[in-house]
Amino acid sequence: MAQPKNFGYDADAAALKSQAEKFFNDRLPVDQLHALVAHDSTPEREPVVDWKPEIWTEMVELGWSILTVPEDKGGLGLPLVAVAGLIEAQGKAACPSPLLETLNVGLVLSHCDQADAGFEAILEGKSVALAFADQHGSYEPSTTQVKADGDVLSGTAYFVQEAGKVDALLVAAQSGQGINWYWVDKSAAGVAVQQDAIIDLTRDQATVSFDQVSGLKLGSDACAAFAAAQPAIAALLAADVAGAGEWLLQTTVEYVSVRKQFDRPLGFFQGVKHPLVNVMLAIDETKSLAYNAACAYDCDEPNTPKAGHLAKASAADTADFSASRAVQMHGGIGFTWECYVHLYFKRQMHSKALYGDAMWHRAKLADIVFGPAAA
Amino acid sequence: MSDGARVDTPEQAAFREHCRSWLVANHPGEPPVRLPQSAIEIMNSDQMDFLQTWQKSAYDAGLIGCDYPEFCGGGGHTGFQRIANDEMIRAKTPILPNVIGLGMAAPTILNHASDELKAELLPRLLSGEDIWCQGFSEPGAGSDLAGVQTFAEPTGDGKWLINGHKVWTSLAHFASWMIILVRTDKSHKYDGLSYFVVPIKSALGKGVTVRPLIKMTGELGFNEVLFDNLVVDDRMRLDELGKGWQVAMTTLLFERGAGNLDTPRAGGMTSKASFTTSVGAVAKLAKETMRGGKSVSEDPVMRDKIMQELVKEEGFIQTQRRARVPELTDHPMRIPLQGKLQVSEMHQRTANLAMEVGGAKGSLYLGDEAALEGGQWTLGYMNSFGFTIAAGTSEVQRNILGERVLGLPKSK
Numbered sequence: 001m002a003q004p005k006n007f008g009y010d011a012d013a014a015a016l017k018s019q020a021e022k023f024f025n026d027r028l029p030v031d032q033l034h035a036l037v038a039h040d041s042t043p044e045r046e047p048v049v050d051w052k053p054e055i056w057t058e059m060v061e062l063g064w065s066i067l068t069v070p071e072d073k074g075g076l077g078l079p080l081v082a083v084a085g086l087i088e089a090q091g092k093a094a095c096p097s098p099l100l101e102t103l104n105v106g107l108v109l110s111h112c113d114q115a116d117a118g119f120e121a122i123l124e125g126k127s128v129a130l131a132f133a134d135q136h137g138s139y140e141p142s143t144t145q146v147k148a149d150g151d152v153l154s155g156t157a158y159f160v161q162e163a164g165k166v167d168a169l170l171v172a173a174q175s176g177q178g179i180n181w182y183w184v185d186k187s188a189a190g191v192a193v194q195q196d197a198i199i200d201l202t203r204d205q206a207t208v209s210f211d212q213v214s215g216l217k218l219g220s221d222a223c224a225a226f227a228a229a230q231p232a233i234a235a236l237l238a239a240d241v242a243g244a245g246e247w248l249l250q251t252t253v254e255y256v257s258v259r260k261q262f263d264r265p266l267g268f269f270q271g272v273k274h275p276l277v278n279v280m281l282a283i284d285e286t287k288s289l290a291y292n293a294a295c296a297y298d299c300d301e302p303n304t305p306k307a308g309h310l311a312k313a314s315a316a317d318t319a320d321f322s323a324s325r326a327v328q329m330h331g332g333i334g335f336t337w338e339c340y341v342h343l344y345f346k347r348q349m350h351s352k353a354l355y356g357d358a359m360w361h362r363a364k365l366a367d368i369v370f371g372p373a374a375a
Numbered sequence: 376m377s378d379g380a381r382v383d384t385p386e387q388a389a390f391r392e393h394c395r396s397w398l399v400a401n402h403p404g405e406p407p408v409r410l411p412q413s414a415i416e417i418m419n420s421d422q423m424d425f426l427q428t429w430q431k432s433a434y435d436a437g438l439i440g441c442d443y444p445e446f447c448g449g450g451g452h453t454g455f456q457r458i459a460n461d462e463m464i465r466a467k468t469p470i471l472p473n474v475i476g477l478g479m480a481a482p483t484i485l486n487h488a489s490d491e492l493k494a495e496l497l498p499r500l501l502s503g504e505d506i507w508c509q510g511f512s513e514p515g516a517g518s519d520l521a522g523v524q525t526f527a528e529p530t531g532d533g534k535w536l537i538n539g540h541k542v543w544t545s546l547a548h549f550a551s552w553m554i555i556l557v558r559t560d561k562s563h564k565y566d567g568l569s570y571f572v573v574p575i576k577s578a579l580g581k582g583v584t585v586r587p588l589i590k591m592t593g594e595l596g597f598n599e600v601l602f603d604n605l606v607v608d609d610r611m612r613l614d615e616l617g618k619g620w621q622v623a624m625t626t627l628l629f630e631r632g633a634g635n636l637d638t639p640r641a642g643g644m645t646s647k648a649s650f651t652t653s654v655g656a657v658a659k660l661a662k663e664t665m666r667g668g669k670s671v672s673e674d675p676v677m678r679d680k681i682m683q684e685l686v687k688e689e690g691f692i693q694t695q696r697r698a699r700v701p702e703l704t705d706h707p708m709r710i711p712l713q714g715k716l717q718v719s720e721m722h723q724r725t726a727n728l729a730m731e732v733g734g735a736k737g738s739l740y741l742g743d744e745a746a747l748e749g750g751q752w753t754l755g756y757m758n759s760f761g762f763t764i765a766a767g768t769s770e771v772q773r774n775i776l777g778e779r780v781l782g783l784p785k786s787k
């Protein structure tokens with residue numbers, strides 16, 4: 001096994017993570033986050049993109065958006081485990097930003113044959129999102145509903161993450177010669193972004209349509225490039241879930257240590273205590289599997305697909321469990337809009353299905369362990 | 376997972392080489408008898424003789440007690456035991472029979488006994504010549520261990536008179552010695568406890584009676600131990616009078632695998648050499664098991680169930696790996712205190728899943744030739760409850776994690 005025992009998580013990685021934790025605490029503490037994204041409680045509200053572009057500008061200046069650009073293309077050469085630490089910190093802060101998507105695009109481009117222009121744009125500080133899912137929410141380029149005629153794109157991409165925040169899109173489109181990746185500036189003529197009304201207030205998502213938009217082809221065989229990047233995307237998303245889960249756990253632990261009923265702090269009661277311990281075990285599982293998947297991606301290629309599926313299968317369940325227990329253990333206050341817990345509850349609900357839910361990842365795992373299921 | 380982030384030093388690398396070559400030459404081979412799944416299920420002297428001979432030879436070769444001081448019969452090294460453990464498990468050796476001695480009594484004695492007592496007791500403990508047992512639980516004191524009523528009364532001439540009733544005492548039927556928690560003061564629950572080492576085998580019929588209890592599996596392995604005016608010398612007391620609870624905490628810390636010294640560990644071989652409780656083994660069983668003309672491994676529901684368990688197993692393995700990377704852990708006890716709970720519940724779910732995969736065959740037992748893996752899964756599932764109950768039940772473990780790691784108020 002080529003994996004280092006410490007996941008390759010070195011002092012630089014630890015420094016990046018603590019820098020990120022400090023940064024998010026400082027720039028967007030949870031009360032300010034709530035004021036920023038939860039100003040309109042109307043269930044039927046028009047979707048809006050609430051975020052602080054100035055925080056993103058600082059993140060770009062810190063070099064975080066280029067962390068998945070390969071070193072020989074001008075990147076910093078940090079391993080994915082270090083990036084996972086950064087994303088865990090961002091998940092814990094639930095900070096709205098196009099960081100994860102931009103990093104995901106960097107990962108996909110790393111498996112493309114003519115991606116230089118994309119890397120250059122990311123190095124210049126551009127943010128970018130993947131546009132490839134179909135209307136049924138299949139996060140696989142194989143069913144893309146965008147078509148390419150030469151370099152001219154038409155059609156619609158669904159469930160595009162952070163589309164309201166990014167400068168550009170990496171679009172999977174079906175051409176005469178298979179499915180390719182194309183770079184499209186969001187401001188290009190013919191691009192229309194229609195925000196989805198998602199429950200997660202800390203992210204945005206959109207349906208993006210392309211009407212005769214000229215794109216720049218960056219990679220052929222989009223499916224292969226995505227498949228190669230997918231375990232890394234799963235690792236990062238799992239790290240986000242572990243971070244958000246830890247916020248939910250610690251916040252709930254604080255609450256049940258202070259709130260008294262029947263003359264005792266709630267945490268005294270095992271009906272409260274034991275589920276919180278179970279949440280801790282779930283978070284630890286997801287966190288460990290996230291770093292394992294990142295480490296596999298860094299240096300253990302044969303085990304990477306399996307490690308990626310393990311990470312997201314675990315993360316999807318942990319997202320659900322950590323969120324549900326936090327609301328439940330807060331009681332009535334936890335059910336209110338003013339309590340911050342719902343921000344993380346909704347972020348976890350979104351993360352749960354994003355890039356494949358637990359069942360889907362377990363089905364892929366079973367294909368690896370048992371061979372593909374007979375039709 | 377005993378291998379962490381550490382890399383062998385040159386001395387450790389040489390020791391690893393020694394372990395490997397010694398094990399190649401000295402592996403005892405197929406056992407002459409059906410071996411139990413763990414040492415606390417050793418039933419008869421055929422099994423015990425075979426396992427004691429193995430422990431002694433591994434001890435003589437320097438593979439057991441490597442990190443104990445030389446005057447205690449140990450090797451005087453640091454970081455060697457984990458290497459010997461890796462290699463013994465890799466070589467699929469028999470288990471070590473003196474588990475309670477190695478895992479609980481030895482570290483407690485090392486931390487709390489006089490040097491004289493250490494030198495007297497530890498060499499034969501490490502070699503396995505003296506089997507040890509643990510006399511903590513009583514009919515009225517299980518999870519609430521500090522409720523023990525077995526009483527030690529001073530005789531006035533530097534001796535103690537012990538009377539009482541211990542129960543579920545694993546290995547007492549083979550034990551020469553017992554670590555025992557007794558009450559020396561009835562007016563204080565915790566501060567009224569003291570901790571002794573007492574002879575068992577040599578005191579049979581002279582104040583000590585051992586009565587085997589039959590487990591739900593039909594196996595033997597634990598016992599009732601009755602004390603009727605057993606006379607014990609005061610020098611057999613560990614630490615101060617009234618400090619028994621603190622000494623017992625050392626024992627429990629090691630019992631739950633959260634101590635700071637690697638416990639000698641071997642294993643991998645049972646009477647069915649291929650059998651281990653793992654999701655991989657369940658997956659193999661699913662492939663081989665047919666239902667409705669199709670392999671169980673083609674059933675989408677069973678595929679999903681087995682993968683759920685694989686995620687948990689791999690998550691546990693990776694969490695153990697992460698425990699060794701301080702930068703990736705917050706609270707130092709957060710992962711170590713999970714180990715016992717996670718392993719015991721994982722084995723329970725895994726064995727249960729194997730029985731489900733096996734379908735009708737899942738309920739065939741050791742005496743049936745058609746049983747799954749000779750009935751080992753069924754036996755394993757039942758025995759798994761021993762582990763979710765003993766050494767602090769799963770419920771108690773969750774209390775400990777909630778209180779010590781999350782800082783929630785004590786439910787005591």
Ligand SMILES: Cc1cc2nc3c(=O)[nH]c(=O)nc-3n(C[C@H](O)[C@H](O)[C@H](O)COP(=O)(O)OP(=O)(O)OC[C@H]3O[C@@H](n4cnc5c(N)ncnc54)[C@H](O)[C@@H]3O)c2cc1C
Nearest residue numbers: 509510511512517518543544545761764765766767768770
């Ligand atoms: C295979 C096996 C080997 C053993 N070997 C030894 C040995 O060598 N030496 C020895 O001293 N003992 C031994 N024991 C005994 C073991 O330590 C006790 O069985 C255990 O501590 C539980 O105590 P109990 O059986 O009295 O159960 P109880 O304490 O009566 O518990 C019964 C149930 O109530 C639950 N419960 C109890 N208290 C609480 C609480 N505060 N919160 C929530 N739930 C609670 C328990 O979790 C359990 O489910 C062994 C037991 C087994 C099964």
